[in-house]
Amino acid sequence: MTPAEIAPKDRLIVALDLPSVDAAEAMIARLGDSVSFYKIGYQLAYAGGLPLIGKLADRGKKVFADLKMHDIGNTVTRGVESVAKLGATFVTVHAYPQTMKGAVEGRGSASLKILAVTVLTSYNDDDLHAAGYRLSVSELVEARAQQAQVIGVDGLVSSPEEVGSLRKIVGHQMSLVTPGIRPAGAASGDQKRIMTPGRAITAGADYLVVGRPVVEAADPKAVADAIHAEIVQALG
Numbered sequence: 001m002t003p004a005e006i007a008p009k010d011r012l013i014v015a016l017d018l019p020s021v022d023a024a025e026a027m028i029a030r031l032g033d034s035v036s037f038y039k040i041g042y043q044l045a046y047a048g049g050l051p052l053i054g055k056l057a058d059r060g061k062k063v064f065a066d067l068k069m070h071d072i073g074n075t076v077t078r079g080v081e082s083v084a085k086l087g088a089t090f091v092t093v094h095a096y097p098q099t100m101k102g103a104v105e106g107r108g109s110a111s112l113k114i115l116a117v118t119v120l121t122s123y124n125d126d127d128l129h130a131a132g133y134r135l136s137v138s139e140l141v142e143a144r145a146q147q148a149q150v151i152g153v154d155g156l157v158s159s160p161e162e163v164g165s166l167r168k169i170v171g172h173q174m175s176l177v178t179p180g181i182r183p184a185g186a187a188s189g190d191q192k193r194i195m196t197p198g199r200a201i202t203a204g205a206d207y208l209v210v211g212r213p214v215v216e217a218a219d220p221k222a223v224a225d226a227i228h229a230e231i232v233q234a235l236g
C-alpha cells in the first residue's frame, strides 16, 4: 500500500499496553471512533489478550499483533501460520534472516503482513555496543532493511530517525512503522530515538505507534485526536 492509499486515521496505531482485557476494552470504549488501529503486545497478549484481535477485527478495527517473534525458522513459520488465523493486519518478528525467512514462509499468501523490527527504539549506539554489535544504530537498521527486502518482508519497524534513509532503500514497497513517537512535551520514558507525530509523518513514516502518551493520559481521546490533527496537518 502506498502512503497515499493509507487512510489518515489508520496511521495512528495505539498500543494497548494495559494489564487486562477489561482494561483494554475500557480504553477502546473511551477512544471510540477516534482510533481505528490498535496494537496488542506482550503485556496484553500474555494477559489473555489474543482473542481480542478477532473481536476488534469483527468490529471493523485493524490490529497489529506485536509478538516480536525470534526463534528457529521452523518455530517462527508455525507461529506465524497460527497468527495468520487470528485476524491481525500486522505481526512483528525480529529482523534476523532466519527469523524473517521463517515468517515469510508461515505467512504464505495470507493477508497478514510481516513487520521486521530493525533496532528497538530504546537502543542507542552505546546500547548496541553493549549487546555485542560493532555497527551503529543507523548502519544496523539499514543492513537489516536490505536483508528484509530481499527476503520478502512486508514492512519495517524503526525509529522515525531512520525513516528517510529506509525509504531510499526500500521505496514504497514496504510499510515503515515507527514507535518512539512523543507529542511535544511528553515524557520520553525509556525511548531513546524519538520524534513528534508531525515530524515523523514529514520524515516519511507510514504508521505511528503510540502507547503511554495516549493510554496513560488523563484524557486519552483528546490526545489521540490531537495526534490525528498533527498527522493530517503534516500530510498537507
Ligand SMILES: O=C(O)c1cc(=O)[nH]c(=O)n1[C@@H]1O[C@H](COP(=O)(O)O)[C@@H](O)[C@H]1O
Pocket: 015, 017, 041, 066, 092, 117, 119, 120, 121, 122, 157, 158, 159, 179, 180, 181, 189, 191, 209, 210, 211, 212, 213
Ligand atoms: O515493535 C514495536 O511496536 C516496538 C518496536 C520498537 O522498536 N520500539 C517500541 O517502542 N515498540 C513498541 O511500541 C510501543 C511504544 O510505546 P510507548 O513508548 O509507550 O509509546 C510499545 O508497545 C513497544 O513495545
